[in-house]
Amino acid sequence: MAIPARAATNMISKHIEELLEDLVHALQVPESRYEAAERSYHSVGSWLQRNGSHVQTANPQVYIQGSFQLGTVIRPISEDEEYDVDLVCELSLSKAQLTQAQVKEALGLELRAYAERFGMERPKEGRRCWTLNYADSAKFHLDTLAAIPDGPRQRLLLQRLGRPTIWAATALAVTDRENSGFYQITDDWPHSNPKGFADWFRSCMAAVFDARRRRMAMEARASVEAIPEYKVLTPLQSAIQILKRHRDVMFVGRSNEKPISIILTTLAAQAYQQETTIADALYGILGRMDQFILSKDGVTWVPNPTDLAENFADRWRKHPERERAFCEWLDQARQDFDAVA
Numbered sequence: 001m002a003i004p005a006r007a008a009t010n011m012i013s014k015h016i017e018e019l020l021e022d023l024v025h026a027l028q029v030p031e032s033r034y035e036a037a038e039r040s041y042h043s044v045g046s047w048l049q050r051n052g053s054h055v056q057t058a059n060p061q062v063y064i065q066g067s068f069q070l071g072t073v074i075r076p077i078s079e080d081e082e083y084d085v086d087l088v089c090e091l092s093l094s095k096a097q098l099t100q101a102q103v104k105e106a107l108g109l110e111l112r113a114y115a116e117r118f119g120m121e122r123p124k125e126g127r128r129c130w131t132l133n134y135a136d137s138a139k140f141h142l143d144t145l146a147a148i149p150d151g152p153r154q155r156l157l158l159q160r161l162g163r164p165t166i167w168a169a170t171a172l173a174v175t176d177r178e179n180s181g182f183y184q185i186t187d188d189w190p191h192s193n194p195k196g197f198a199d200w201f202r203s204c205m206a207a208v209f210d211a212r213r214r215r216m217a218m219e220a221r222a223s224v225e226a227i228p229e230y231k232v233l234t235p236l237q238s239a240i241q242i243l244k245r246h247r248d249v250m251f252v253g254r255s256n257e258k259p260i261s262i263i264l265t266t267l268a269a270q271a272y273q274q275e276t277t278i279a280d281a282l283y284g285i286l287g288r289m290d291q292f293i294l295s296k297d298g299v300t301w302v303p304n305p306t307d308l309a310e311n312f313a314d315r316w317r318k319h320p321e322r323e324r325a326f327c328e329w330l331d332q333a334r335q336d337f338d339a340v341a
Contacts, residue, residue, distance in 0.1 A: 013279065020278040024238040027074040027245055029083065034230075037068065037085045037140055044132070044142065047114045048089065048107075055106050058091040062144070065194035067261060070201055071230060072240045077248050083140035086129075088172070088194055093148045095173060100182045100189060104130075104175040107146040128176050147172040150191060154307065167196030167306035196306035204269040205236040208276060235281035236272045240265055242282065246333055257325035263302050263312050267292050270305070286334050290327075 045062035048055055066086035067073035076083065089107055104125075111123045111130050124131045129143040154171035158164065173189035181188055202209065213232045217224045243264055251258035271288035275281040294301040299317055304310035316323040 013277075016279050017277050020238070020242065020282070023245075024233070024241055024278065027241050029073050029075060033083060033140065034068070037064075037083070037142075040134065040140075040142060041085065041087050044087070044089075044111070044114060044144070047117075048110055054109055055091055058093050058106075061088075061090040063088055063090075063195075065145075065198070067265075069194070069198050070265065071233065071237045072244070072261075072265060074241045074244055074248075077245075077252070082133075085140055085142050087142055087144040088147055089144050090147050090149065090172065095148065095150075095187055095189060096185070099185055100175040100179065101177075103148065104146045104177075107144065111144065125177075127178055128174060145174055145192075147174045147192070149173075150189070153187065154191060154193075157309065158307070161309065163308045167193060167200060170195035170199075171307065191307060191310060193304070193306045197304065200306050201265070201269050204272055205234045205274070207274050208234050208236070235275050235278045236269060236285075238278045239272075239281040239285055240268050242278070243268065243285070243333060246336065247329055250329055250332060251325070254325070257321055259322070259326045259329055260312075263326065266302060266305065266312060282337060286330070286337060290330060 041062055041064060045060065047053070048060040048062065050056065053060075063069075064085065065088050066084075068085055073083070091103065091107070093103055108123065108125060108130050111132060115121065115123055115132060121133045124133075126143070129145045132142040132144065134140060134142075150171045150173035151169045153173075155165045155168035158168055171191060171193045174192045176182065176190045179190050209232055212234060213224055213227050213229075216227050216232065220227065244261060247259055247264065267289035268285045270292040271285040272281060273284055273288075275284050292302070293313075294303065299311075300313050300323055301311045302313040304312055313323070316326075
């Protein structure tokens with residue numbers, strides 16, 4: 001007997017969803033990697049807070065930002081590649097007394113001492129971060145950003161611009177070697193807000209997240225609070241993981257052009273409409289995500305939703321090939337996933 005058309009469609013949809021779930025499962029970082037990264041950044045935090053630390057009086061607070069914090073991290077394509085763990089070191093210091101260079105060097109001094117104490121390679125200084133490389137067997141490194149609290153100033157700035165201030169309380173002033181005021185005493189530092197961004201990201205999937213966590217609690221016959229947040233994976237997070245893998249494969253050998261994760265993540269979260277399956281989330285996101293790319297005075301913007309004065313695509317102006325690469329990737333992703341469907 002022939003299967004009714006509606007039933008056949010449902011079976012195909014279910015099969016596609018199962019395949020996507022298997023793919024997402026294959027992309028997950030082993031729990032041991034999470035645990036190793038967590039031990040390492042707690043170790044760095046303890047080192048910075050120890051007696052004798054040059055930054056102890058600044059009450060250093062070290063926490064994860066980026067993909068590990070958002071639950072969108074994926075395995076590297078190659079087993080030889082490392083995991084990139086992004087940290088913030090928040091220091092209670094004053095911009096009225098110190099330059100960005102001095103704050104960054106204070107953190108670098110302690111990280112160099114940490115590396116020497118534990119027999120590690122000397123940390124490398126990047127544009128914003130210090131990079132600590134662990135032993136080859138660990139397969140990850142820590143990128144640590146020096147920052148100071150900047151909530152009140154950021155709230156005032158956003159109010160003057162007539163922009164929302166809901167996320168301003170956790171805003172940070174950060175160090176950036178390429179900033180024109182890097183060596184000057186100035187109130188005008190680059191800014192960021194990783195805690196605010198994480199809260200905003202969670203708000204974009206709150207309804208589906210809460211429903212899944214409740215279901216997991218019922219299945220485990222436990223309270224909702226007993227289900228750790230990191231164990232709840234939503235279609236938004238899964239879709240971002242799949243899109244990041246598609247991007248990684250597409251840009252093998254073209255790493256300088258590869259669309260950065262914060263742009264993919266921001267646009268995907270804005271395009272997400274609480275779809276309850278990975279397939280629906282993927283197609284909805286791919287169909288809508290470019291609607292949130294703006295143009296201001298001829299400059300392309302992907303605004304930080306928690307700080308509309310920050311442009312995640314600020315490098316596109318200097319490197320227009322990166323904007324073209326993003327458009328190329330989005331077109332290819334739409335074609336590929338349409339073909340798969």
